[in-house]
Amino acid sequence: MAATGTLYGVGLGPGDPELLTLKAVRILQTVPVVAYLAPPDSRSQAREIAASWLGGQREVPIPVSCQADRSQANQAYNEAALILAQELEAGRDVALLCEGDPLFYGSFTYMMQRLAGRFPCVVIPGISSVNAVAAVTGRPLVTGNERIAVIPATVGEDALRQALAGYDSIAIMKPGRRRARIVELLQETGRLADAVYVEQATRPEQRIVTDITTLEPTPGPYFSLFLVSRGIAA
Ligand SMILES: C[S@@+](CC[C@H](N)C(=O)[O-])C[C@H]1O[C@@H](n2cnc3c(N)ncnc32)[C@H](O)[C@@H]1O
Incomplete structure (x- = not known):
């Protein structure tokens, strides 16, 4: 059976694009797919922080507002998990862009809950x-x-x-x-x-x-x- 891809939760730090770890930059530059929360009413902060390190990979915006209520957000995470699972099943690594640290009040936790049991999952810590x-x-x-x-x-x-x-x-x-x-x-x-x-x-x-x-x-x-x-x- 072909190997699945790995889900990376990539901590991007608080905003300055020089406050990423070397590991975060290496993962961003090598994965074929990047995903990020894309609030419908504003720009994706995570996408902006990572912009200078991205290189034309497939991008998967996850349409969920930072202030969405729990049931709206859960629905968006469920839909995003289906899309990311397709990439991972096809053997492609996916970097989920996380503002700050992925596990510090980060929505990465919700994606990890949905995907980590089925696919390898690696967290790259970030500056909170x-x-x-x-x-x-x-x-x-x-x-x-x-x-x-x-x-x-x-x-x-x-x-x-x-x-x-x-x-x-x-x-x-x-x-x-x-x-x-x-x-x-x-x-x-x-x-x-x-x-x-x-x-x-x-x-x-x-x-x-x-x-x-x-x-x-x-x-x-x-x-x-x-x-x-x-x-x-x-
Ligand atoms: C969902 S939490 C995400 C925290 C993030 N994962 C971290 O490691 O800092 C969002 C909250 O973090 C804080 N926050 C995140 N980035 C910030 C920044 N650059 N300046 C000030 N506060 C920030 C704000 O209180 C914001 O409401």
Whole structure:
């Protein structure tokens, strides 16, 4: 029986096309098929990060919005899994482009659930947005005995309050339309001065806000996060 192809989950890092690993670049340049999430209403960030490393392979856009509800997203992943399975069955390797790290809040997990039992699956780790935000703001994520929590803004205010009160460092992912409320929670928990807010870290559109009180009281873009940390001790 002919060998099947391998599914690669390729971590592309947070945006700067120089923040890919050598391994990610090698896989991108050698696989015959690349697939990526293609939100219907915007460009594929993963495709853009990888663009300078691609070389005319077959491309399979997966039409799913980052903000789709679970059942819409599941349907898109099911359909994409069928298409990718055809490529893998034909013996062709497939690289699924993943913004940041594939297994850190990455939709790669959902494709792996559908395909890894049937085909070889290899994950190439990538630099996550949390690491990127620490780097571009020059703030240590954690030092010594400090503890860190990573928490999506979508989990609710009680969980956010507990994280802000109980951890030295907190990365608040996916602030989106809850951005203004998060500023209030930072104030409430006494963590305002510890917080920085970053949009589009390492991309040309990058925006760093160190005085959180100046943030517009409006929803923010999808690619943004708050990093709360103790900073560098004097
Ligand atoms: C579905 S998660 C994907 C995380 C990604 N796999 C990673 O390793 O960082 C999307 C969230 O990650 C954060 N994010 C991803 N890239 C970012 C960037 N370049 N700048 C700021 N936040 C980013 C935002 O909070 C966004 O809502």
